[in-house]
Amino acid sequence: MIRKEKILFAALKLFANEGYDATSTSKIAKAAQVSEGLIFRHFTNKKGLLEAILTESEKRVQQIFQPIINETDPKQVLRLTIEAPYQSKKKDFDFWRLVFKLKWDTNYNNPNKMNFVLEKLTESFQKLGYKNATNEAIMLIQVVEAISISIVRAEGLDVESFKQFLFEKYQV
Amino acid sequence: MIRKEKILFAALKLFANEGYDATSTSKIAKAAQVSEGLIFRHFTNKKGLLEAILTESEKRVQQIFQPIINETDPKQVLRLTIEAPYQSKKKDFDFWRLVFKLKWDTNYNNPNKMNFVLEKLTESFQKLGYKNATNEAIMLIQVVEAISISIVRAEGLDVESFKQFLFEKYQV
Amino acid sequence: MIRKEKILFAALKLFANEGYDATSTSKIAKAAQVSEGLIFRHFTNKKGLLEAILTESEKRVQQIFQPIINETDPKQVLRLTIEAPYQSKKKDFDFWRLVFKLKWDTNYNNPNKMNFVLEKLTESFQKLGYKNATNEAIMLIQVVEAISISIVRAEGLDVESFKQFLFEKYQV
């Protein structure tokens, strides 16, 4: 693996597990087995390193939700939304944990990131004849995000049973 | 206001807004207009200051959920649970934002804090004849927590309309 | 025991065992079970506390060596000098350890403290016909001081046998 990537991976892991502020550049350098100076040559400063990691987040979110956006069958939209959190692989958990954690860091939180999914869901609930489509959409997103968090934090929730439960509830 | 309290309030505000790690004791001292040393006289160390703040969290959580625990009518249990987040006052938002934020700080997260509410909710859903009471309870808690977060972060969600939506949905 | 004395004893013990610089006034206050402020009311500052302890040292040295100064029989002078270190009681070891330790603290070292004993010894060696009385006196003082240190530091030297050895060597 090229040195720049080694830094990126080490930083991701540390940021996700210990937090951005609690992770020193020296710790990152040690974990990546490179000199501390190299971090700054590649990413200008610590913030730049974080941003490099997060740029990818946009891509991954897009990638996961693209099939949902393209879907026309409303039932299928709900089903895909519910299934979304179950698709992320174990090796990506660090990444997602970091993304969720950063929601609480005002400097890095982009609250409208999921709006395009919200709109698609609202539209789908409308098509399915739900009375209050907007709030239904909000509620589903909240639940899906909560499961995502449960999954990447390995909190002990029986996620499989919960998925089936949601499928039945929304009849999808 | 006595100096010890001034420290407590200043720290709460800063921890909630900037994060525990990102808040230096010198910043706290300046905000509280006391000498930095006094923080350590009163709270031993930075962690001790945080813990002093969090000790109260247990009390407040208990206080908010006590009426729910005591309630026997299952419909009323759901209603009170949904209403809970709407009861916190603006001046407490800092406090709650800190509590939620710390869920992401492994050192301070107590994941079972809400179990007693979960049990009460499960029981209530059972009484009301819901098929999958456990998952229903989990889902409601997830949603209620999500609204709480929306409220204390002032995220622009129309919380009042959402409350009515939940009342109707659960017919309470 | 009166509070002032409690401070004196606690400070002596701590200074002797951990060193003057390494002993904080707060540690002393805790050990003496008094408020930290009281130390300063009684002794003005930390240095004053040390000086109060050391004032006594002059007295004790005087007390120990007075019989030697008064002695006229030169053999007896040597004998008493050799015996001197063996007279200090266990409860005084802290005190003497502190005195010896402070020889290495330039601020508190008084190198001429023992000159009056040196003169008496020189005179005695002269009377006994030793060729180089001054150096004999110096040597004996060095040895006696070394045993004193061994005793108060409990270094494992067989001090009793060494005393007999000196008695024989100097034929006293």
Place this chain on the structure above:
Amino acid sequence: MIRKEKILFAALKLFANEGYDATSTSKIAKAAQVSEGLIFRHFTNKKGLLEAILTESEKRVQQIFQPIINETDPKQVLRLTIEAPYQSKKKDFDFWRLVFKLKWDTNYNNPNKMNFVLEKLTESFQKLGYKNATNEAIMLIQVVEAISISIVRAEGLDVESFKQFLFEKYQV
């Protein structure tokens, strides 16, 4: 001179003259004309700096006493022992003063450091027919150490005359 060495020399001088506890890392940095941070880059912490200095002490002690250990003529062993303290150069006085001072710092005192010399001396006194060889050896070491201290502290003792006195006394 390389920066690491500048730190080492400045620290040695300050530790020797003011004591380990009384010497702050900031004082050392100023004396060495380097940034305070560099001390920790090179020596991890203050204790590490002291230990780096002391590691050399072992070497120097070994170096000074090696000829004595190798010597077979018992008279020559005594002579070399007596001469040992006179060999250290003025520029090393700081170093030796620190070594002696640390004997009083429980954390750094190694009381058996000189045992190998003690054994050699005992053996020599035995060969020379002294009755109580062990105590003779102890006594000579005590005296030699006392002169060493006198020398490095420049206490005004006429060390040259004292050396001659010892040569005569032990007939070497």
Place this chain on the structure above:
DNA sequence: TATGAATGAGTATTCATTCAT
């Protein structure tokens, strides 16, 4: 006499960052 709250200067150590090589 005695306390305990309070302080400001100081402590060892860590940090993100720079720079010559």
Place this chain on the structure above:
DNA sequence: GATGAATGAATACTCATTCAT
């Protein structure tokens, strides 16, 4: 591209000391 020496500002925390009560 990559290192490692170096820095200065910041960090959590301790210290001797003051002072109102």
